[in-house]
Amino acid sequence: MDHLTLYGEQFNARLLLGSALYPSPQIMLDSLAASGTEWVTLSLRRQNPAHAQGDSFWQLLRDSGCKLLPNTAGCTSASEAVNLAEMSRELFDTPWIKLEVIGDDYNLQPCPFGLVAAAQTLIERGFKVLPYTTDDLVLARKLLDVGCQALMPWGAPIGTGLGLMNPYNLRTLRDRLPDTPLIIDAGLGAPSHAAHAMEMGFDAVLLNSAVARACDPVAMARAFALAVSAGRTAYCAGIMAPSQTASPSTPTLGQPLLAMPQ
Template sequence: MSDTLTLAGVSLESRFFLGTAGYPSPAVLVDAIQASGAQVLTVGLKRTLQAGDNGALAQAMAAGTAQGARLLPNTAGCRSAREAVQLAHMARELYGTAWIKLEVIGDDHTLQPDPFELVAAAAELAREGFVVFPYCTEDLILGRRLLDAGCPLLMPWGAPIGSGQGLLNLHGLRTLRERLPDTVLVIDAGLGAPSQAARAMELGFDAVLLNSAVAQAGDPVAMAGAFGDAVSAGRRAFRAGLMAPQAFAVASTPVSGHAFLLGDA
């Protein structure tokens, strides 16, 4: 049975989105993309513009798109709605896509999104024809405001960016999934292990986006493959239907009465 994910009219076979920053080399990035099976690649425009020689990175990105991946520029590093909107317009011109991962950071220590600037930027970009992928917290009310602003999906964090702590607020994430059953939800940021990605998918989230856990691994290519497998396994488990946890033991092969042997009269 097909289980494609449709985003803004685009059908994706993979539910693993991969970031492209911090790899040991462009060649390793290309191999990691291939191993991951990812069809959405994020790229930071500020990082690209600040790089002295980004020709190698451009070649790596071209190799990724040649494998069928779609670019998702982001506004990483922006601190205000105005700055994020300006950067989004530059990204659309440079990469030729209306897709934008919207990041507006409100705290330098946690890199937590600024909810007020985020909603303001999302509303303006949606009016201007962008497909806005907002990086947000698991706050339900913020999520609703972003959807009302025109975002077609939400990208709540699992934990602070690059922390590798996994899913810190399971209650909040479950609430978001339960209260927004028809909204595409992508866990974005904070995952450090494939098991955490599988857990997110088992909760019913639609996809996972990460960067540091792969780029900073001892073997990024192998780790990319591991995360790709975990995302796929978690999704299959969710669709199959997980057993409900119990507060007591339940024998898998229950018997009653006295012990017996097969063949007894």
């Protein structure tokens, strides 16, 4: 079977979903089920399981059967992200963390310096870090150098739905880091965006707004699951290379010639 391997663990699903913005908890659970995901992200800044409301929400996510991926959304410094990650490990009993260190409030672009510093500290403390990063190759290599075994480059800024804004940079990442699991995170708005990412050879996609804000989140979750599967299957099958010149799909060699009337 075509598994996704992260930090030595194998997973079947290549679609990861967030838990925010859904019209209701039940619609969120139904969407998770429809997507077939094994992962759901949770922001400690939105839901604190130390409080009654957070504990109830955490119980819902645990009942979903999905693996919980806490994140450090909203953090703007390495120290803040490290502290939040430590809280998540204690509260949720998991070493997994989606690392976010935001450097700009307008487009929510990751801060490269804080991201690398936080990743290094967390890796040294035994975390399995999935860093939310840009599509910059040099930054990606710095994150790998400090011990990250997988990366989550953005397709576009969080919540924009713009899709893959810089295919050249993303293809460069994929080509230059062939053995690194790469998960497109943020900016996907349509199932076609997810299919495109998978056709390019990315290992998985993570999204939230495109499903949660849809008129029918459950149906949209199912659509994204189909798109991810189709894109991955196409990539593995071998997509034909584009060409600037036309090439007939029907061979002419050996075709009978019609005699012209005398």
